[in-house]
Amino acid sequence: MVTPAQNTPTRRRVLGAAGAAAATGALTACSGFSTPDSGGSGGSSSGDDTITMITWASDVEASAFKKLADGFKAQSGTTVRMQVVPYSEVLTAVDTGLRTDSPPDLFRVSYTDVAAYRGQKVLANLTDADTLKSSFLPAFWAAVTDSEGTFGIPHHTDTSMVLLNTAAVASAGLGTLPTTLDSAWTWEQFADALGRIQPSRADTYAFAANWQNAGAYRWLNFVDQAGGRLLSEDLKSVATDDAGALKALTFTRDLFRKQLTPQNASARGQAASDLFLNQTVATAFAGDFLLSEIEGGGFEYSATFLPRDVNASADLGGNALVAVEASSRKEKALEFLTYCAQAEQMSAFCTEASVLPTREDIDASTLQYPVRPDLMALYVEQAKAIREPLVQQVVVPSFSAVNAQLRDRLDEVFLGSDDDATALKRITDGVASVLQTS
Numbered sequence: 001m002v003t004p005a006q007n008t009p010t011r012r013r014v015l016g017a018a019g020a021a022a023a024t025g026a027l028t029a030c031s032g033f034s035t036p037d038s039g040g041s042g043g044s045s046s047g048d049d050t051i052t053m054i055t056w057a058s059d060v061e062a063s064a065f066k067k068l069a070d071g072f073k074a075q076s077g078t079t080v081r082m083q084v085v086p087y088s089e090v091l092t093a094v095d096t097g098l099r100t101d102s103p104p105d106l107f108r109v110s111y112t113d114v115a116a117y118r119g120q121k122v123l124a125n126l127t128d129a130d131t132l133k134s135s136f137l138p139a140f141w142a143a144v145t146d147s148e149g150t151f152g153i154p155h156h157t158d159t160s161m162v163l164l165n166t167a168a169v170a171s172a173g174l175g176t177l178p179t180t181l182d183s184a185w186t187w188e189q190f191a192d193a194l195g196r197i198q199p200s201r202a203d204t205y206a207f208a209a210n211w212q213n214a215g216a217y218r219w220l221n222f223v224d225q226a227g228g229r230l231l232s233e234d235l236k237s238v239a240t241d242d243a244g245a246l247k248a249l250t251f252t253r254d255l256f257r258k259q260l261t262p263q264n265a266s267a268r269g270q271a272a273s274d275l276f277l278n279q280t281v282a283t284a285f286a287g288d289f290l291l292s293e294i295e296g297g298g299f300e301y302s303a304t305f306l307p308r309d310v311n312a313s314a315d316l317g318g319n320a321l322v323a324v325e326a327s328s329r330k331e332k333a334l335e336f337l338t339y340c341a342q343a344e345q346m347s348a349f350c351t352e353a354s355v356l357p358t359r360e361d362i363d364a365s366t367l368q369y370p371v372r373p374d375l376m377a378l379y380v381e382q383a384k385a386i387r388e389p390l391v392q393q394v395v396v397p398s399f400s401a402v403n404a405q406l407r408d409r410l411d412e413v414f415l416g417s418d419d420d421a422t423a424l425k426r427i428t429d430g431v432a433s434v435l436q437t438s
Contacts, residue, residue: 050079051329051336053321054094055108056087060292064352072339078332087214098122098326105333106323111143112217114152114320115397123151124323124330128338135343139388140358143395144320153341154358156350157318159383160210160218160285161375162190162307166300168282172196177304181312181381187225187251190307194260197282207255208265208272208281216267216407217394218285218315222248224390227310230402230431231393238432240425244310249427250420253413267410276301287317288379291354291371303375305382314385316394318355356383401434 057065062084069080083104085093091113097103109117117123126132129150133141140154164177174193178184185193194206211218220230228244231237239245255261262280264270276284277297285306286294294301306314321340323333339345343362350357351367354376364383369376396402409430413423 048329049077050081051105051327051332052081052083053106053108053333053336054083054085054090054097054104056090057082057084058289058292058353061289061353064349067352068340068345068349071345072336075339076332076335078336080336098324101326103324103326105327105329106321106336108155108319109152109322110214110319111140111154111316112394112399112403114144114322115146115395116400117322118146118151119397122325124325124327124334125149125151126153126323126337127331127334128341132338132341135341135359135361137358137360139316139386139391140318143316143391144322152320152322153337155319155321155340156346156353156355157316157358157383157386158287158289158355159314159317159379159386160221160287161303161305161379161382163276163284163286163294163301163303165276165279165282166302168197168200169302171198171200177302179304179378181305181385184305184312185307187307187309191251191254191260194255194283195258199282200279203280205262205265205275205281206260206283208261208275208284209252209255210272210285210287211267211410212265212269212271213267213407214403216410217399217403219248219252219267219406219410220390220393221306221313221315222252222309224313224387225307225309225311226251229389229393230428231396231435235392235396237435238428240428242424245428246420246424247309249413249424253420253423256414263415266414267407269411288376289317289353289355291375295371303378305378306385311387312385313387313390314382316386316391318358356380398435402431405430405434 055065065082069082073079090107094104094107126149132153133150136154140157141150144150144152144154169177172193173196197206199205209218223230223245226244226247228242228248229239230245232239256263262275265272265275265281272281272284273286273290273294275281276286277294279299321337323330323337327333343359346357346359347362347367350364351369354369354371356364356379364380365377406427409427413426416423418426
């Protein structure tokens with residue numbers, strides 16, 4: 001197998017570790033977009049015909065955003081100035097602008113963080129919500145909506161699948177991989193498949209899950225697959241002593257105890273996609289948005305569905321675009337959101353960025369994805385396993401703090417020696433502590 005250089009510039013390296021949200025640094029204008037003037041990077045420095053948006057973006061996403069900005073300027077005469085920063089610095093940049101009365105006019109945000117900004121009254125109500133609502137898939141519309149209104153557009157989604165190094169699959173004699181959700185491996189079959197993969201080098205392992213840093217919430221896929229919950233049905237407290245959560249913790253800890261996954265693939269460790277790219281692991285959970293980077297890895301790979309237990313379940317990925325209530329150009333920012341929400345614009349963005357649309361009237365299977373359309377067709381099917389009970393738990397207002405607790409506590413228990421019941425209590429106690437203070 002061809003081994004790529006260790007410094008392959010994957011999207012995860014470009015975006016940075018989201019757990020380091022306190023990182024500092026100047027905003028970096030993306031090549032090809034309007035650049036900030038000498039008055040600063042906040043929204044208040046722009047002219048009346050310019051709105052400022054803070055986002056993170058891989059190269060392909062930056063290109064797709066530029067086309068949105070160009071199209072909106074041609075239609076409205078308004079320039080969209082994109083300020084591209086590492087993922088780990090986006091919220092810091094937004095918060096700094098809000099504190100200094102120079103907020104951006106709009107910004108990109110993960111679904112798991114929308115409610116936190118909504119709770120602080122930061123976000124502007126979407127004026128075209130009644131017109132747009134019927135066009136969107138309910139689960140994603142709910143992620144940006146509460147009893148008082150809709151506070152952004154669900155711009156796209158993504159989810160995870162199992163990527164497999166073709167040579168490793170052949171050496172393990174795994175045969176034909178599951179090609180439908182109904183035939184996806186059970187947990188037992190998945191564990192058996194990993195156990196049959198023989199490392200090609202002393203420093204290689206069978207698998208890495210993508211639960212690192214801000215992706216810690218993806219561990220809840222296993223909990224939901226096992227029929228369990230992290231939060232109670234009313235979403236106000238922790239679901240203590242949950243049998244499904246305990247089963248999920250035992251299964252995922254066994255990945256480390258049986259040395260199927262490296263210790264540096266824990267919740268504060270190295271991104272699973274990086275480990276797959278440098279062939280430290282033979283299989284990994286990875287999102288569709290990573291395919292353009294993985295294609296440059298120099299080896300053949302395939303994909304199959306996430307394993308299932310009681311349920312088939314998948315993580316809620318993707319992002320919303322939101323406007324800032326305090327912006328002096330709020331109305332133009334909201335116009336840009338409506339522009340981005342249209343079927344033509346969403347289809348073009350999703351196609352170029354290798355992500356999935358959130359509108360019901362876009363058939364993702366018909367999009368002409370330029371990178372691995374064969375695998376994107378599988379991702380479209382995998383996204384059908386995103387379950388409402390899991391979505392509800394990861395969009396509560398306090399979820400940013402919950403996710404940080406998951407990252408820290410999972411890192412402790414994956415690598416620790418507590419018995420499984422004690423380890424689960426460590427996790428639920430940590431989550432309970434932030435729910436009580438939120």
